[in-house]
Amino acid sequence: MSNGPFLLIVSRDGKSETHAFHQGVVTIGRSRDCDLFLPDRLISRLHCRVERQEGLFVLADAGAQNPAKLRGRPVMRAELKVGESFEVGSYEVALGIPANEGGSVEETRPGDHPRSSQDLVTFLQIARALNEELDLTRLLTQIVDAGIHLCGAERGFLILGKSGEHSVEVARNFAQEEVLSPEFKISRTIANRVMATGVPELTTNAQEDDRFRDLQSVADLRLRSVLCIPIRVQNEVGGVLYVDNRLQQQVFQEREKALMLSLADHAGTAILTARSVEQLRGKQVELQQALDRVDQLNAALKGQLQEKTSELSQIREEISAQSLGLRSKYDYKQIVGQGRAMRSVFALLDKYIEADDPVLITGDSGTGKELVARAIHAHSRRKDHPFVSENCAALPEALLESELFGYVRGAFTGATANKKGLLESATGGMLFLDEIGDMPTDLQKKLLRVLQEGEVRPLGSRDTVKVDVRLICATNRNLEQMVRDGEFREDLYYRLAVLPIHLPPLRDRKEDIPPLVKRFLGDLQRETQTKVRISPDAMERIVAYGWPGNVRELQNEIRRAAILCDGIILETHLSQHVREGRRGPGTPFADDGTVPSERGTTLPDMVRELEIREIQKAFDRAQANKSRAAELLGLSRFALQRKLEKYALDQNGRPTGLPPAADDTA
Numbered sequence: 001m002s003n004g005p006f007l008l009i010v011s012r013d014g015k016s017e018t019h020a021f022h023q024g025v026v027t028i029g030r031s032r033d034c035d036l037f038l039p040d041r042l043i044s045r046l047h048c049r050v051e052r053q054e055g056l057f058v059l060a061d062a063g064a065q066n067p068a069k070l071r072g073r074p075v076m077r078a079e080l081k082v083g084e085s086f087e088v089g090s091y092e093v094a095l096g097i098p099a100n101e102g103g104s105v106e107e108t109r110p111g112d113h114p115r116s117s118q119d120l121v122t123f124l125q126i127a128r129a130l131n132e133e134l135d136l137t138r139l140l141t142q143i144v145d146a147g148i149h150l151c152g153a154e155r156g157f158l159i160l161g162k163s164g165e166h167s168v169e170v171a172r173n174f175a176q177e178e179v180l181s182p183e184f185k186i187s188r189t190i191a192n193r194v195m196a197t198g199v200p201e202l203t204t205n206a207q208e209d210d211r212f213r214d215l216q217s218v219a220d221l222r223l224r225s226v227l228c229i230p231i232r233v234q235n236e237v238g239g240v241l242y243v244d245n246r247l248q249q250q251v252f253q254e255r256e257k258a259l260m261l262s263l264a265d266h267a268g269t270a271i272l273t274a275r276s277v278e279q280l281r282g283k284q285v286e287l288q289q290a291l292d293r294v295d296q297l298n299a300a301l302k303g304q305l306q307e308k309t310s311e312l313s314q315i316r317e318e319i320s321a322q323s324l325g326l327r328s329k330y331d332y333k334q335i336v337g338q339g340r341a342m343r344s345v346f347a348l349l350d351k352y353i354e355a356d357d358p359v360l361i362t363g364d365s366g367t368g369k370e371l372v373a374r375a376i377h378a379h380s381r382r383k384d385h386p387f388v389s390e391n392c393a394a395l396p397e398a399l400l401e402s403e404l405f406g407y408v409r410g411a412f413t414g415a416t417a418n419k420k421g422l423l424e425s426a427t428g429g430m431l432f433l434d435e436i437g438d439m440p441t442d443l444q445k446k447l448l449r450v451l452q453e454g455e456v457r458p459l460g461s462r463d464t465v466k467v468d469v470r471l472i473c474a475t476n477r478n479l480e481q482m483v484r485d486g487e488f489r490e491d492l493y494y495r496l497a498v499l500p501i502h503l504p505p506l507r508d509r510k511e512d513i514p515p516l517v518k519r520f521l522g523d524l525q526r527e528t529q530t531k532v533r534i535s536p537d538a539m540e541r542i543v544a545y546g547w548p549g550n551v552r553e554l555q556n557e558i559r560r561a562a563i564l565c566d567g568i569i570l571e572t573h574l575s576q577h578v579r580e581g582r583r584g585p586g587t588p589f590a591d592d593g594t595v596p597s598e599r600g601t602t603l604p605d606m607v608r609e610l611e612i613r614e615i616q617k618a619f620d621r622a623q624a625n626k627s628r629a630a631e632l633l634g635l636s637r638f639a640l641q642r643k644l645e646k647y648a649l650d651q652n653g654r655p656t657g658l659p660p661a662a663d664d665t666a
Contacts, residue, residue, distance in 0.1 A: 005174060006057070007096040007149070008036060008050065009085075009125075016129050018145055020098075020175045026050045028088060029062070042066065042089035050080065050095070057095055059086055098152045098174060123150065123259060127266050136274040143241065143267045144170045150263060151227060151256040153243035155179055157186050159195070160231075160239035160271075166195060169239075187217040187226065191240050194228045198237045201228045202257050205249035225251035229260040233268045241267065299568055303533040330379045335371055336519050339511040341504040345372070352499045353379045358451070360436075360496045361474040363503030366552030369474035372503065373432040382470060385429030388422050393438035396623055401443055402459055411460025423456045423467050430470045436496065437477035437488060438621070448492045471496070506547040506554060513543050516551060520558040532562045534569040541571055545578045612647050615640070619653035626651065 005020045019036060028036040031045040038047075044064040051058045057080040061067045067074040069087040080086065085094035126146040133139045144156040157179075158170040171182030179185055190212065194201050206212040206223040217223075225245040230237045241264055245251040329350040337345065352359055353376055361369045370389065377387045392400060402412075406421030422431060433439075439447070450456050451471065455464040473496050482488035506513065517534060525531050534542075538561070547553055561573040571579060614633065622628035630640040643649075650656050 005098060006052065006082075007098065009094040009096055010036070010038070011085075011092045011094070012090055014128070014132055016125060018096075018149060018176070022175070024052050027062070028068075028093070036093075038088060038091050040089035040091065043091075047088055057081070096149075098149065123262065126150070126263065130266050130270040133270065134274055134277045136271070136278050139270055139274045140170045141172070143263070143270075144172045145176060147241050147243050147260060147263060148172065148174050150259045151243050151252055152245075153225075153227070153251070154245040154247065155185070155243065157182055157191075157242040158231075158239065159186075159191055159242060162195075162238075166191075166239065185221065186242055186244075187212070187215060187221065187223060189215050189217060190226060190228050191242055194230050194240045195237055198230045198232070200230060200257060200261065201226070202252055202254075203227075204252065207249075222246050224249040227252040227256060227260060229257070229264045231264045231268050231271070233272050238268065238271070302535070303568065306533065306536060306539075330375075332375055334378075335368065335375060336516045337509065337512050338515060339509045341509045342512060345501065345503065348501050349376065352376060352501065354381075355499060356470055357498040358471040358473065358496050359499045359501060360479075361472065361501050361503065362479075363474075363476065364505045364548075364550055365476045366550030367503040367505060368551050369503060370432060370434060372501070373430070373472045373474065376472060377430045380430070380470070382429050386426050387430050387432065388426040389432040389434065390422055391434045393435035393621075397440040397443060400439070401446070404443070405446065405456050405458055407459035408461045411458070415460065418458075421456060421458060423450060423469055424458075424465055426469045427467050428469075430472055432472045432474070434474045435476075436473040437475040437479055437482060441487075441489065444489045444492045448489065448495060451492075451495050506550045510543055513547075513554065514539060516554060517542065517558055520555050521562065524559065524562050530567075532565065532567060532569060534561075535571065537571045538569050538574060541574055541579055541581075545581055608647065611643065612649070615643060615647075615649065616653040624652045629653070 005022050008019045008021065008026065010017050010019065021035065023035070026036060027034040027046060027049055028038060029045050029047040030039060030041075030043045031037070034046060044062070046062045047064045048062050048068045049060045051060055059068060059070055059075055059078055059080040061076045066089075067076065069075070070078050070080065070084070075086075080095050082095055082097055085092050087093075126142075126149075129142060130139065130146070133142055140158055140160075144158050147153065148156040153174065155171070155173045157168055159166050160169050161167055168182040168186070171179035171185065173179055187206075190201050193199075203209040203212055203226050204224075206215075206218045206226050212218050212223075212226075223244055223246055225248060226242075227244070228240050228242045231239045231241055233239075241260065243252070243260070330346075330353060332346055332349065335342070335346075337343070349372070359373075359376060361372055363369055373389075374387060377383060390400075390403060395403060402419075402421070404421050404423055406419050406424055407415050408418050409415055450467065453464075454468070455466050457464045479488055479493050479497070483490045483493050517539065521532050521534065542554070542557070549556075557575060557578060558569075560575070561569045564573045615629070618629040618632040619626075621632055626640060627637055630637045633640060635643075644651070644653070648656050
């Protein structure tokens with residue numbers, strides 16, 4: 001026993017594996033560098049060792065956080081007896097030796113079975129493992145390893161098939177290593193005889209056995225002990241289990257033969273079960289592949305049907321427009337709109353484009369006011385000259401003035417060189433001023449002078465510069481009300497609103513939503529080279545939603561859903577507030593004829609969101625100056641501070657993340 005191999009049988013979850021070792025020290029742990037690799041997070045990289053010392057075995061701890069348990073107790077170092085098991089993490093490891101290890105030839109003669117109880121326990125473990133293994137390849141390997149273990153054989157071979165059409169499926173040695181070129185390592189005569197007759201063959205010394213000593217394979221392979229057992233599958237011999245030992249004679253006796261016959265019976269049943277499971281799995285894979293192909297075809301057909309339906313709808317709209325004589329003079333292909341509301345807008349644009357007067361575009365945020373301004377420029381006689389754009393709400397008053405009118409060197413600190421203003425840069429072309437309602441009153445007066453005199457004076461300069469600019473302004477505010485409230489100059493308003501045009505909100509042009517979705521998906525396809533479709537259910541939800549953020553909100557929603565989906569936008573990919581038909585966070589309240597409960601909210605919640613939004617706008621306008629923000633809101637500084645505390649906002653009007661103060665106004 002001191003020089004021969006010993007076994008470590010590893011068990012977990014009803015499954016077991018047997019490992020044979022020859023060395024004096026076997027390392028066990030989670031590292032692949034260990035002799036026995038056990039992948040478990042409860043096991044240290046180097047957990048413990050099994051040491052063989054003068055015929056005895058010792059279990060030694062290797063510094064693990066949770067030492068291995070022997071006889072139910074953690075051990076640092078203890079003797080490990082053959083047949084005992086110890087726990088490592090979720091594994092149970094038993095110490096064993098091959099059946100011929102530790103006994104002489106005399107001890108294995110007929111009638112002398114000192115290990116009959118141990119054989120029964122070992123066989124029951126092997127039978128349970130074979131019954132639980134459903135993978136055919138692993139099962140065949142386990143059968144061979146079990147045969148070698150039960151008999152104390154040097155090598156084992158599993159041969160399957162009918163006589164004359166068989167092949168060696170598994171060839172292993174006692175160290176669980178593959179035997180190369182196995183067809184040349186066995187006695188084919190013995191294997192063929194067992195396969196043909198179904199009668200097991202046993203020889204304790206083939207060199208002296210009258211039945212086999214004249215066989216060429218016996219002489220060439222120097223065979224001694226040979227045991228070959230038939231394996232019956234569905235009452236027919238389907239193969240043989242062949243084990244041998246070339247070094248020792250009388251290794252196999254009637255005891256080993258009986259064990260191998262029982263093993264063969266279990267093996268035949270297990271092989272039949274594993275083959276049936278393998279066939280069922282193959283058919284299941286084929287069925288699933290077929291179902292996947294059907295789903296793909298259905299999705300493709302559904303997408304094609306939707307695409308064709310959309311194309312037909314677009315053709316009907318075009319035919320309807322032609323029949324009504326409403327076809328536009330210019331091609332506004334960058335502006336998606338087929339309904340009556342947008343056709344009225346296009347009719348106005350047809351007339352405004354050829355004029356040279358200022359245009360005032362009104363409408364909610366996100367309706368595409370800058371897109372309309374660019375369309376006017378693209379079709380006008382100024383199209384070959386600059387189109388300059390500026391947002392009046394994005395810059396403080398001093399900076400906005402220098403941007404519009406320009407400045408000369410030395411006009412103020414930091415003005416190291418002359419700079420043209422936007423009015424001068426846009427000469428010959430168009431200047432688009434967005435959010436004109438947010439322009440400070442002093443700048444309104446200077447802009448009016450430019451419109452009246454056609455010239456601009458840069459900051460710090462005594463000279464004026466002639467400019468030829470067509471002005472297009474846009475706002476989402478009610479300028480007429482601002483004029484009545486004294487917040488916007490009346491004379492400037494009438495100079496800007498010579499050619500007014502109002503863009504309808506998206507909720508008033510729902511017929512344009514499907515073409516807009518198609519446009520956005522087409523843009524995404526050109527960007528990402530990935531085609532995305534939308535399901536009818538998702539389109540129905542999108543059309544039904546009020547879209548308080550208008551076209552911009554719709555575009556962002558489609559881009560988000562396209563990223564989340566796998567080629568087809570489903571209803572589940574839409575934002576929750578779109579699916580539920582209620583107003584989303586941070587969007588303005590839509591006057592869609594519904595009451596708060598129908599929009600999934602309450603009047604106090606609406607008031608709260610409105611106040612937070614207006615406070616933030618005031619802080620932005622006042623550049624975080626609390627006194628100025630309070631003045632813009634019509635509140636005292638103290639009242640504004642109370643609202644900041646009430647809504648958990650910081651000194652810039654932004655959420656702090658803290659819970660809001662208790663509301664004592666209820």
